[in-house]
Amino acid sequence: MAEELSKQYNPKETEEKWYKTWEDNNLFGAKISSEKKPYCIVIPPPNVTGILHMGHALNNTIQDILIRYHRMRGFNSLWMPGTDHAGIATQNVVERSLAKEGLKRQDLGVDKFIAKIWEWKERNGSTIITQLKKLGASCDWSRTRFTMDAAYSESVAEAFIWLYKKKLIYQGYYIINWCPRCQTALSDEEASHVELEGNLYYLKYPLKNNPNEFISVATTRPETMLGDTAVAVNPKDPRYKEYIGKTLILPLLNREIKVIADSMVDMEFGTGAVKVTPAHDPNDYRMGKKHNLEFINVMAPDGKMNSLAGKFSGLDRFKAREAVLEELKTIGLLEKIQEHKLSVGHCYRCRTIVEPYLSKQWFVKMRPLARPAIKVVKKGKIKFYPQRWTKVYLNWMENIQDWCISRQIWWGHRIPVYYCKNCQSKNPAKGIIVSKTKPEECPKCASTDIFQEKDVLDTWFSAGCGHLPHFTGQKKTPT
Numbered sequence: 001m002a003e004e005l006s007k008q009y010n011p012k013e014t015e016e017k018w019y020k021t022w023e024d025n026n027l028f029g030a031k032i033s034s035e036k037k038p039y040c041i042v043i044p045p046p047n048v049t050g051i052l053h054m055g056h057a058l059n060n061t062i063q064d065i066l067i068r069y070h071r072m073r074g075f076n077s078l079w080m081p082g083t084d085h086a087g088i089a090t091q092n093v094v095e096r097s098l099a100k101e102g103l104k105r106q107d108l109g110v111d112k113f114i115a116k117i118w119e120w121k122e123r124n125g126s127t128i129i130t131q132l133k134k135l136g137a138s139c140d141w142s143r144t145r146f147t148m149d150a151a152y153s154e155s156v157a158e159a160f161i162w163l164y165k166k167k168l169i170y171q172g173y174y175i176i177n178w179c180p181r182c183q184t185a186l187s188d189e190e191a192s193h194v195e196l197e198g199n200l201y202y203l204k205y206p207l208k209n210n211p212n213e214f215i216s217v218a219t220t221r222p223e224t225m226l227g228d229t230a231v232a233v234n235p236k237d238p239r240y241k242e243y244i245g246k247t248l249i250l251p252l253l254n255r256e257i258k259v260i261a262d263s264m265v266d267m268e269f270g271t272g273a274v275k276v277t278p279a280h281d282p283n284d285y286r287m288g289k290k291h292n293l294e295f296i297n298v299m300a301p302d303g304k305m306n307s308l309a310g311k312f313s314g315l316d317r318f319k320a321r322e323a324v325l326e327e328l329k330t331i332g333l334l335e336k337i338q339e340h341k342l343s344v345g346h347c348y349r350c351r352t353i354v355e356p357y358l359s360k361q362w363f364v365k366m367r368p369l370a371r372p373a374i375k376v377v378k379k380g381k382i383k384f385y386p387q388r389w390t391k392v393y394l395n396w397m398e399n400i401q402d403w404c405i406s407r408q409i410w411w412g413h414r415i416p417v418y419y420c421k422n423c424q425s426k427n428p429a430k431g432i433i434v435s436k437t438k439p440e441e442c443p444k445c446a447s448t449d450i451f452q453e454k455d456v457l458d459t460w461f462s463a464g465c466g467h468l469p470h471f472t473g474q475k476k477t478p479t
C-alpha cells in the first residue's frame with residue numbers, strides 16, 4: 001500500500017534534509033573559473049552577538065534570490081558570508097557577564113579582557129550562522145570570514161591608510177556624542193534620539209557695569225552654563241542691539257563673558273539671547289570657532305563635573321544640574337522654569353543619555369564621499385522606490401557631517417597610527433606615523449620611543465571595508 005502523504009507540511013523534516021543534501025553536495029561552493037561569468041554578493045556581515053530579525057530575513061532572502069537566479073543561469077555565483085565583531089555590542093555583552101562575577105574590564109586589563117571576548121565568540125558566535133542556514137541561505141560557508149580575522153584586519157588597516165593618504169581621514173577636536181557609561185565616542189547613528197518631557201530653564205546673567213540689569217538665556221542643560229564663554233544675540237534683534245559688545249558676569253563662577261552678535265541665533269527661541277558653550281554643544285562649537293571664543297570643557301569623561309566647574313566639581317552631571325539651579329534660585333538668578341519637550345540622544349547599547357562632548361577623535365571627511373552618491377541619484381542612475389525617499393536621501397547626503405570613526409573601547413581594530421614621543425614633545429600635532437605594523441624607528445627623528453594609538457575603529461568602518469574588494473584580502477583566499 002502506498003504511503004499516505006502527511007496532511008501537514010513538516011518543515012523540520014523537509015528543510016533539514018534538503019539543506020544537508022545541498023551542503024553535502026557542495027552546491028553553494030564557488031571556484032575561480034575563467035569560463036563562467038562571475039556574480040558575487042558580499043553579505044552585510046551580521047553582528048556576532050546577534051540573532052536574526054525580520055530585517056535580516058528580508059534582505060537575506062533578496063540576496064538569496066539573486067544568487068540562486070544567477071547560479072541557475074550559469075553564472076559563477078558566490079554569496080560571500082561573514083560575521084561582524086560588533087565592537088561595543090560584544091564588549092557590552094562580555095562586560096555584563098563579568099559584572100555578574102563582580103568584575104569590571106579594567107580589573108582584567110586589555111589582554112585578558114580580549115581573550116575573554118574571543119572565548120565568548122567561540123562559544124556563541126555561530127548562532128547567527130546556524131540561523132542563516134535555517135533560512136536556507138545559499139552562502140559558500142567554506143569561505144566564512146570574521147571581521148577580526150588576521151587577513152581581514154590587515155585589509156582594514158590598508159583601507160584606513162589609503163583614505164588617510166587621500167586626506168579623507170584626519171584627527172581633530174570636535175563635539176561628538178559621548179556615552180559617559182561606555183566612555184566612548186558614538187556616531188550620530190549610534191545615539192538614538194528619544195522625545196522626553198524636559199524643562200527650559202531661564203537663567204539671568206547680570207551686566208558687569210550694571211549688576212541690576214540682566215540678559216536672560218534659556219537652556220535645557222543648565223549645568224553646562226559653567227562652560228559658557230559668551231552670550232549670543234541676533235544682530236537684527238532690536239531688543240538686544242544696545243547690548244552687543246557689552247560684558248556680562250557669568251553667575252556662580254563670576255567669569256566675564258561678552259555679548260556677541262550672530263545671525264545663527266533664532267530670535268523666536270526662548271528669550272532670543274542664547275548662552276554659548278563651545279565645548280558642550282555642536283552649534284555653539286561652530287559659533288566658538290567663528291568668534292574665536294574660549295573652549296571650556298567642564299565635564300570629565302565619566303559624566304562628573306571636573307575641576308573647571310568650581311565647587312560643583314566631582315558632582316555627577318544631573319546632580320550638578322540640581323545644585324546649579326538651587327544656587328541660582330537662592331541668589332535670585334533663576335528667572336523661571338517652563339515645561340519643554342526635547343529630543344535627547346541615548347547610547348544605542350546601554351541607553352545612557354549621551355553628552356555632546358568636546359574631544360580629540362579621528363574623522364572621515366564625508367562631503368567628497370557624498371558627492372558621487374548624490375550625483376548618481378540626481379542623474380537618475382539610481383532610483384528610489386517609492387520615489388518620495390529620494391528627497392529624504394538627498395537631504396541626508398547634502399547635509400552630512402564628518403564621521404567620527406574612533407572609539408575608546410578595547411574590542412576592535414586598533415587604529416593603524418603610531419606616535420613618536422620625541423617628535424610630539426616638540427610639537428603635539430607632529431609625530432604621527434601611519435603604518436600597518438609598528439615601525440622600528442621614527443622616519444623623521446629615528447627615535448625608537450614609539451607607541452600605538454589606543455583607540456579602535458568604529459565597527460561600521462571595518463564592516464564597510466568588506467564591500468571594497470580591494471581591501472578584503474581576497475587574494476589570500478585559496479581555491
Ligand SMILES: [Zn+2]
Pocket residue numbers: 179180181182183347348349350351352
Ligand atoms: Zn553606553
Ligand SMILES: [Zn+2]
Pocket residue numbers: 420421422423424431442443444445446447
Ligand atoms: Zn620622531
